Amino acid sequence: MQKISSLVSQPLYSVAAIRQIEQQAAAALPAHTLMQRAGLLVARLALALAPHAELIWIACGPGNNGGDGFEAAWHLHQWGKNVVVTWTGLPCGKSELPPDAQASRQRALAAGVVMASEPPLGFDVCIDALLGIGATLDPDRPGSALMQNWLDRMHASPAMRLSVDIPTGLQADTGAIPFKNATKSIAFSAYPACARGLFTLSLLRLKPGLFTASGRDSAGEVWLDDLGVSEADITPTVQPCAWLLGTDRTHPPLRTQSAQASHKGSFGDVAVVGGESTAASHMSGAALLAASAALHAGAGRVFVALLGDAPGLSVDPEQPELMFRAPDALDMAHQVIVCGCGGGEAVKSVLGNVLSTARQAVLDADALNAIAMNPRLQAQLKARKSLGYSTVLTPHPLEAARLTGMTAAAIQADRLGAARQLAERFQCVVVLKGSGTVIACPDQLPMVNSSGNALLATAGTGDVLAGMVGAFLASGMDDFQAACSAVFVHGHRADSWACNMPHQALTASALAKWQSL
Template identity: 55%
Template structure:
């Protein structure tokens, strides 16, 4: 069993892949062995979380997820704890593994109750796992809301019940409104056999809480991955005999009247991200040609940029004005990061879309937030958020580019590659300008010579990790993030 951290590199398997791995593992083991391993793993984590628990409420559902809960109940009872099991479902329709675990729990003397105990020191959510087929309702919904509103830690078995393992969409939102988050009790999830992508994006992070993983000593074999966790990037080793030209030139094109700050943030981030030289080409001609807080930046007129030699970061604070420059930027830039208003302009113009797709082969990274992604796909934000992996992958295929779909669990996708899900970051990043900073950081990584997918995930990982390291009592600003 391992704790999953920002530094964990691991494959992620969706529902179908997890089922295949489960079937292959079960075929080589005695009947019921996997569920016994699952129950033991859950019991061990439960004992570590609440070693002095007097009452452990275990809410069990009608399938094998409930079976894991029953198996954990038997194990906990045998170790001197006092689990109280409440169950939903018909005994005659229990799958065989779960039925065997029900018998083992009964034999162990576990207490079964019709209603949850009035007080619990720990709750195990064994209502639904991979088999969640619709939104929990009735008693199941009541129990879920009750356990997540209470003060006791909630340990979800395999998945928080109702969380889609593939998408991170939560079919019953048991999370307290954002403003009440400080009242949340501790949440943990022990993912079994495989780590699932839905735990890391969408509502997965909030629903699961602290993540743990036990592979039940089963190997994924040759089942293809659905996505990956990248692990921490290795810091770049700068050789002595290098010079500023070795680290590439970035030019930021953006900053229309009233939005100069966005371009300045991106340029500052590119500079602190290690770029050899950074040019700033503002769309507002009235801007002074010096940023007193960042004198290293070199100001140029957009038309004077030698695009074919540059990594161009385009769109930060671009407003309407960016549209007229896009044909040159798309056609000429050696490497390109398209953000914000540049993406909106592309979404509104089929000729620009064709030109963007025609760049295939030259490094190109798109960094949409969900609304920008929805505009590019011609759909709505809710549809994008309902399946972030699919949205990012579809955009990557459509435009032949690397796509960074931002938000909780940022997705990095590229054509015909397994997507990455970024585990770092937090809601302190939900403040204006942090996306501009990310665009500048990706620009610096591209200029240094990383291929687009690597440049993108490494910058996304580092951007999020900076927010995690930021002191909790101090609000994070984009300007500070750019200079970390």
């Protein structure tokens, strides 16, 4: 059993792949073996996390997830713990539980485990064994109201919660919560996982939904056990659908490891095009944030080309290292162009030239909105790969929705699928920002970022990320590696800030300069 952290990247498997692994393993083992292993592990983890718990409530559902709960109850009871099990009963049309779940329930009953119709009062630990990866909490289905009531009680309680395989109500493939009362589900939490004691034990393999969309808030601290089923036990055709991105797959530029005979040109040029200023509005701050981030992420030289009619800056007194140029004075063919941060309407006047000239480009914010509205720009964007150019798009869900013609809710309902769709459509790397940022490109498995926290939910942090991607591209990384590394480091800076500067807000300007400790 291992605790999942951001140190090591991990493969993520779809529900369909998990089913294949489960079937292949079960066929090679005596009946009931996998459930017995799962129940024992759930019981062990519950005791390890709450060794002094006096009353443990286990909510069991009508399938094999409930069977895991019955099996865990048997072990905890045998170890002298005060355990109370509530069971939903069988759904309409079913006369009995699946065979393994039925065997575990009978074993718990025979051992004298307390079965109750209502959750006990004053429980110290609750174990969510209601629905697993193959079921959805449908409010119109018989029995769902009872499960929802129990979930509400778990949510309202300060007790530690351990979910078996996946939190009830969360889709394993997407991290979405696809039912009406989402805000009341245990799969929805407005509080930090560390404060509420939320844990999930993922069985056999990790699921992508645990790490993106609502997954990270729902699952809390994730643990994994493969139930003794190694890669050698399954056919090679069963492959992951994505990877959880960890430190081991990121490579931030390190100046200290570069040759002594280096100069500023050795580390690449980044030019930020954006920051529209007009008589009515000034958005130069977004461009300056991106430029600052590129500077502090290791770019050798950083240029800023501000857009608009109003007089722009000629120097930033806070960062005199930044060099200001007119857009038409940039050498776009030999610079990494970060375009769109605060670009407003003016970005449309330069975007065509950026797409046709810049060999390496990061497109963000208003550049993405302009592309979404212009088929000609879309065609230019797609053609860049055939020219051997590198492109990274960094949309948030609403910008991704505009690019695909979907709604932001639809994007969030399947973040992995949406990122892959965008990457295929425009033949480039896509960074779909949000909780569990997804990095996708046409010829590789997507990555789901494991770093970051809610401190990033503030204005300007997206501009900082765009600048960092630009700097990593300038260092010589390919587009996918640069995007993965920048996304992870961006999130890791927020994690480091939370540890080292507790209770202090993280601004985008501080994020651009913060060096993770």
